[in-house]
Amino acid sequence: MMKKNVWKGVFFLLPSMAGVSIFVLLPFLDVLRRAFTSAIGGQFVGISNFQSVLTNDAFRQAAGNSIRFTVICIPLLLLSSLALSLWIRRIGKRGGFFKSIYLIPMAIPVSSIVLLWKYFFHGQGLLNGFLHLFGISGADWMNTKYSFWILVFTYLWKNIGYDVILWLAGLSAIPESIYEAARVDGAGERECLFYITLPNLLPSFFTITVLSLLNSFKVFREAYLIGGSYPEEHMYLLQHVFQNWFRDLSLDKLSAAAVLVFFIIFVLILLLKNRLQKEDNI
């Protein structure tokens, strides 16, 4: 009976597995092959593509910016969205209004956001006009090191609503009876948060972290539309390098870099999953 059910499950998984295999796994195998061959002739070149990627200044700059962006953005996003979701849960029915408000940025097309940012942060934009009122001289913010922080702000602003919804879903799964029992035992808000809410949110934490990490790659759209193929160096992300390498037909380097990035993300996700599973078992 058990074996029959397993086959049923496999059967239902087949369509999506077929899709993933055709559109993701097979192309990735091709990328894996190209990572060890020359761009055009297809000759085997060993690990030289990986060597040239790891010694490439542009790749290192882009990887550094991308890591910096992820390290700053993900914790900020997770913490701020968690705080907001706790607050929304706390204020009860009125929270519905705020949920909608925080989701609005997701509905705004990227091109509109970029246009807005250009008006706001341009050398002769609104921000500089405002600063001018106080006698502060402005700058073309998108062409300064502050452009990175504009990108961070854009990411937080756009994704916070989505993460709030995910946290709220996690929070709603925690039975109210646990809180009631704890309060009867004399637990305060702080104890409830640290000993009930956060431990129960661990499964959601994994999903939200992975989704936030993957969403962080999408910020390239904003960076590209603002600065083109060669933006201010602090906004220069891994996708810029990938895109430019593709334009220049550097598919050897592109494939090697893609394989590297894949394995780094894959390992990160596995580590996170293992860590969370361990904590869950404890």
Added chain:
Amino acid sequence: MQVTSRFSGHRLLLWLLCLLLLIISLTGCGNAAPEGSTSAGETAKGRFLEEELTLPEDITMVETIGRLSDGSLEMMALTGDGAERKLFSSKNNGGSWEEIALPKELDAANCPFTYAAAISADGKIFVNGGFGADGSSMENWLFAADGQGRKLDIPLKDTESSEDGSVGNFVSEGEFTEDGSLFALDLQQNIYRINGETGEVSGTAGTSDDARIFNASGNRLFYFSEGEIHVLLPDAEENGADSVLPDAVVEENTDNSYVQGDKTMVFDSDGDDIFYASHQGIYHYNTGGSVSEQMVNGELNSLGNPNTSFRKLFHINEDTFLLWAKDESDRDVLLKYAYSADASTVPDKELTVYALEDSSEIRQAISAFQKEHADIYVNLKIGRSGDNAVTADDALRTLNSDIMAGEGPDVIILDGMPVDNYIEKGLLMDISDVAEEIKKDSSLFENLCEVYKKDEKYYGLPSRFLLPFVEGEKQAVDAAGTVEGLASHIQSLAQNGNDNPVINLSAKTLLGYLFDADSAGWIDGAKVDQAGLQKFFEAAKTIYDADSDKENALDLETQGIANVGSSGTLDLFIGDIDVNLGTIGSDADLMAILSVNQQTKGKTFSYGLFNNQEQKIFIPYLSAGISSKSTHAEEAKAFIKTIFSEEVGSVSGNGLPVNRTAFEALMQQEEGASGAMAFSNEDGEMISLDMTVPTEEDVKALSGIIDSLDTAAVTDTVVREQIIEQGEAYLNGNQSLEDTVQTAMQKIQLYLSE
């Protein structure tokens, strides 16, 4: 039991749905059959093939060709260097010609030249031309089929002679309809309907500023007026109603670049059937229908050559068309298109040529190649058509996707491409053998062929080039040894009170132009000299600020190259500016520059190469390479040889030919004036400029300059675009010099470090 049965029914349904899903998914996958192909193993047959018919040997210019009601053709032409006019007849649709009697009044000694000529179906001949020994008497004559002629007095509108005695208005084009009416177009763009017997004007057709006649056929007149193609129908009343041809016919053919005689379309008709030829091909349209049917594909023959101009189309029968046209060398040709049931509908072999930007030069090369290789279809793919917002980067990514999918082009026009990357990746084939063969066949400016030479191998060859030049008084030309020197000279002119000392270019155009002329001095492969870049921006700003009239600045497309041409030379002539910057890319550019230099009064102008201190720079154009993945390498090599041929190179266009023989042929024209232009100068006085043909010494001097060229302009579009983008902000005062240099350097360094 019943439950089990229902459950089995559900399972069966589920299986069927899954099977259906699988079939639907798989039907989307498979390679689509190529357009026009039939089932496996079959090749569609049947195509009109082009053949150039031989005209009588000594013809120098065909004046008119008419088709008579008995099916024969009559042709009036000047022969023997224009010394003699002859009338020919052909009973076999242009296969052979025999001379017939020409009315004596039309003897070249009595009528040295004609402006308009037409032959009617019943053999009448209409001529407007210069009569008298010196051709000074402008007259209209109508000759009956028996040769009896009489002068026609056509009462044209606005016929006022100018002070110098030249006639203000005359008939420039005439066409007979079947009913004997003569339709004539005058210089003032009026179309008259003239009684073919009496010469009386019995009505007018299009009278708009843009009116022009295409053709008359049967009792229809096809003409252009107010942006639309009209047909004056057989039953139209005089002055009367006509109809506008539907979009199915018009398509892209309402080209307003029409000049006298050079028609973009020609028509013929037979009952309800209308036939027309354009650069897209020869089409059939049935009156009242909503679509046209392509009979002859212009991509496979001379029709597609943008430099071919049409004169007349004759629909001989359902299998044959004749087309009288002028080829790219302005030579009269009679082309026969005959249907061959055995020829493949589309040639069996296909050669794909890819270019980022469209150009008449590449289309002309394709047409010349197609003429020589009827068994090969050349498929031209353009990366940026101009109809959409596709950037060069987008186009290159699409091209790379095609290459990686094994559907890349055979020949790549390298202008605007990341050529160094392509060579490094092994995408470009070593075409040293082609280079050697071209060198054997013709003499080349070999110093210009080295642009894409790496490790003693040629990976690409530029077929044309442009020369950045400076024109003005000696001090200006001498100052153009460096961009800073030129800027300093222009600044001193501005400081002496000259409001517009130099040609007024927009920031983008000026930066593009100066980049081409100067950047090789401070960009060396993967290194950009920051000090050089800073000096470049400073000099550009000085030149840009010398003229404050930014609203009227010349703004050109700078993608690829800033082909400023010789437009500023006329401003120099009328005294508007003191220094002209431009590019020599054609015989016309050289002619304009030399004419101005020779005829400007009060000042001595000359021109010189605009270069940086140590290098003599040229701008490569129409460079071609072959993809190492090409499956038609031999055909691709033949195509590159065609681009380099004298036939293609000697046609005036953008860029001088790298083929020295073609260059000499291009410059070799009849000496003397080849036209004149009149302008009013800043004091309102009228001054005229005779365009004089370069002398042998002029051509030698230019050849000497070309031989001394040693450095190709930087053709890296990414670097170029970044510098233009940042420089534009600086020139327009939106960014400081320091920020401009830093930002440009940072972006270029990022690019170079990739």
